[in-house]
Each structure stands twice: as structure tokens, then as C-alpha cells.
Amino acid sequence: MKSAPPPFVYVSSQLDVLKMPTAxxxxxxxxxxxxxxKSSLINMLAGHKGLARTSGQPGKTQTINHYKxxxxxxxADLPGYGYAKVSQNMRSEWSKHLKAYLAKRxxxxFVLLLIDCRVEPRPNDLEFAxxxxxxxxxxxIIFTKTDKLKSTALKKQTEAFLSALPNPPHCHFLSSSQTGRGREEILKFVADHAHSFHPTEWSAD
Ligand SMILES: Nc1nc2c(ncn2[C@@H]2O[C@H](COP(=O)(O)OP(=O)(O)OP(=O)(O)O)[C@@H](O)[C@H]2O)c(=O)[nH]1
Ligand SMILES: [Mg+2]
Incomplete structure (x- = not known):
């Protein structure tokens, strides 16, 4: 039986780590x-299509958006990397903020690194890992858009990607925001690991 998702509530959109919600x-x-x-996955997990803004146009999410x-x-919904059409200036701004976020938050x-199950490993995905x-x-690793591949092709693609990674992930999931595939498993992963977060790790950053 499917469980009701915990309520997801939008909190804020920031790029500066110092202005993010209390840790x-x-x-x-x-x-x-x-x-x-990324945004479609958050909506699928939340069971609420309009929560995070999605778009067929790359570059939709331009800030780090927090949801409880x-x-x-x-x-935290992060801006995507690898979108060639945003200006060089904008890209280096995002990259600076993303690096600060990864270093300081x-x-x-855990980082949930999403990979389109149809694509070959690309240099910027490997570089991000x-x-x-x-x-x-x-x-x-969360493989997205699995509704687009048959199971044999899916297995081949995901195995190829995992073996190309320079460093192994903790685990991986197969997901589709169209069919809801992976929702229960990903929510369980979040709940299990949230549970083991200790207040001693809090900081006022
Ligand atoms: N078939 C299929 N389409 C999907 C799935 N997830 C997302 N899409 C489509 O992919 C496109 C991009 O989705 P977004 O969720 O906006 O992607 P994003 O990673 O948040 O993009 P940025 O904010 O630009 O970095 C949209 O047209 C979605 O409808 C999926 O599981 N299956
Ligand atoms: Mg987005």
C-alpha cells in the first residue's frame, strides 16, 4: 500500500549559503x-505538480530552492549545470555559488545526483561526481526518465554509467516523474537518513 507523502513546503530561494534556512x-x-x-522529481516526491517550477527549456531553476x-x-533544488545558452558570466556565478554550497552547507x-537514463556519461557529470x-x-545516483527506455536498454545504460563513475555512489535509484517510479524508495531513503542526523551537527551557518 502506498503511504501518503510527508507534506512538502516551499521555504526560500537563495544563492548565498549565509542566507539559507537554519541548518x-x-x-x-x-x-x-x-x-x-530535478524539479519534476521534487514534484513527484511531493505528490504536488505545481510545487517546483519545471520547464522544457533548460536553465529554469536559477537559485537554490529549499523545501521542508x-x-x-x-x-534543496539546485540550478542545473551544463546549459550552454546562459551567459558565461551567469555560469561562473552559479558555479561559484554551487561550489560554496557544497563546501559550506x-x-x-547527501547529494542526489540525477542522470538521464538515456544518455552516455558526460564529462560534466563525471566532473560533478x-x-x-x-x-x-x-x-x-537517481536515473530519471526511465519511462523512456525498455528494461534491457535501461539495464545496459545504467550499468555503463555506474562503471564510468570515478567514485561509487552510496546506492542508486530508478525513477520516473511520469509514472511515480522510485517514489517510495527515495522517500524512504530520505526518511532513514534524516533520522540519523544528530543535533550536535547543527550550526548557525
Ligand atoms: N518522460 C519524462 N519526462 C520528464 C521526466 N522528468 C522530467 N521530464 C521532463 O523534462 C523536462 C525538464 O524537467 P525539469 O524538472 O524542469 O528539469 P530540471 O532538471 O529541474 O531543469 P533546470 O531547472 O533547467 O535545471 C520537462 O519537460 C519535464 O516534463 C520523466 O521522468 N519522464
Ligand atoms: Mg529545475
Whole structure:
């Protein structure tokens, strides 16, 4: 039987780590290339289509958007990387803020790195995975848009991606925001790891 999702509540949109919500609970950041389906995944997990703004145009999410998940956790929707059409200036601004976020956000428990299950490993995905390890951030891979592939092709693609990674993820999930695939497992992962977040890790950053 499917459980009701914990209520998701929008909190804030910021780029500056100093202005983000108090780091008093576990945080899970949703990261990945532009258009991979980050905002759609948050809506699917929340069971609420209009919560995070989604778009067929890459580059929709331009700030780090925080959502409360029940009282236990924050989900942070990150701007996508790898979108060529935003100006060089804008890209280096985002990259600076993303790097500061990964280095400094004290309650960041896991990064959920989203990968479109149809694409081959791309240099900026591998580079982002490397950046996570440099910052000692544990991460999981969530393969998105699995409604677009048959199971044999899906298995082949996901295995190829996982073996190309420079550093292994904690685990991986298969998801589709169209069918709801992966929802229960991902929510359980968040709940289980939010539970083990200790108040001693709090900081007023
Ligand atoms: N078929 C299919 N389409 C999806 C899925 N998830 C997202 N999409 C589509 O992919 C496009 C991009 O989705 P977003 O959720 O806006 O992507 P994003 O990663 O938040 O993009 P940025 O904010 O630009 O970085 C939209 O047209 C979605 O409808 C999925 O699981 N299946
Ligand atoms: Mg988005």
C-alpha cells in the first residue's frame, strides 16, 4: 500500500549559503544537468505538480530552492549545470555559488545526483561526481526518465554509467516523474537518513 507523502513546503530561494534556512535538520540536495528532471522529481516526491517550477527549456531553476519535507529534512533544488545558452558570466556565478554550497552547507547529508537514463556519461557529470568526493559529500545516483527506455536498454545504460563513475555512489535509484517510479524508495531513503542526523551537527551557518 502506498503511504501518503510527508507534506512538502516551499521555504526560500537563495544563492548565498549565509542566507539559507537554519541548518537544523538533514538536507538532501537535488543536483544534475539542466533539464534532467530535478524539479519534476521534487514534484513527484511531493505528490504536488505545481510545487517546483519545471520547464522544457533548460536553465529554469536559477537559485537554490529549499523545501521542508515534513519536520525532518530539507530538500534543496539546485540550478542545473551544463546549459550552454546562459551567459558565461551567469555560469561562473552559479558555479561559484554551487561550489560554496557544497563546501559550506553544514547539514548537507547527501547529494542526489540525477542522470538521464538515456544518455552516455558526460564529462560534466563525471566532473560533478568528482567535486562531490573532493568535498567529502556522500551521494546517490537517481536515473530519471526511465519511462523512456525498455528494461534491457535501461539495464545496459545504467550499468555503463555506474562503471564510468570515478567514485561509487552510496546506492542508486530508478525513477520516473511520469509514472511515480522510485517514489517510495527515495522517500524512504530520505526518511532513514534524516533520522540519523544528530543535533550536535547543527550550526548557525
Ligand atoms: N518522460 C519524462 N519526462 C520528464 C521526466 N522528468 C522530467 N521530464 C521532463 O523534462 C523536462 C525538464 O524537467 P525539469 O524538472 O524542469 O528539469 P530540471 O532538471 O529541474 O531543469 P533546470 O531547472 O533547467 O535545471 C520537462 O519537460 C519535464 O516534463 C520523466 O521522468 N519522464
Ligand atoms: Mg529545475
Amino acid at each position: 537544523d535538520r538533514a538536507e538532501f540536495a537535488v543536483a544534475g544537468r539542466s533539464n534532467v528532471g 519535507v515534513g519536520n525532518q529534512a530539507y530538500l 553544514s547539514n548537507l547529508s 568528482r567535486l562531490l568526493t573532493q568535498n567529502q559529500r556522500p551521494f546517490v
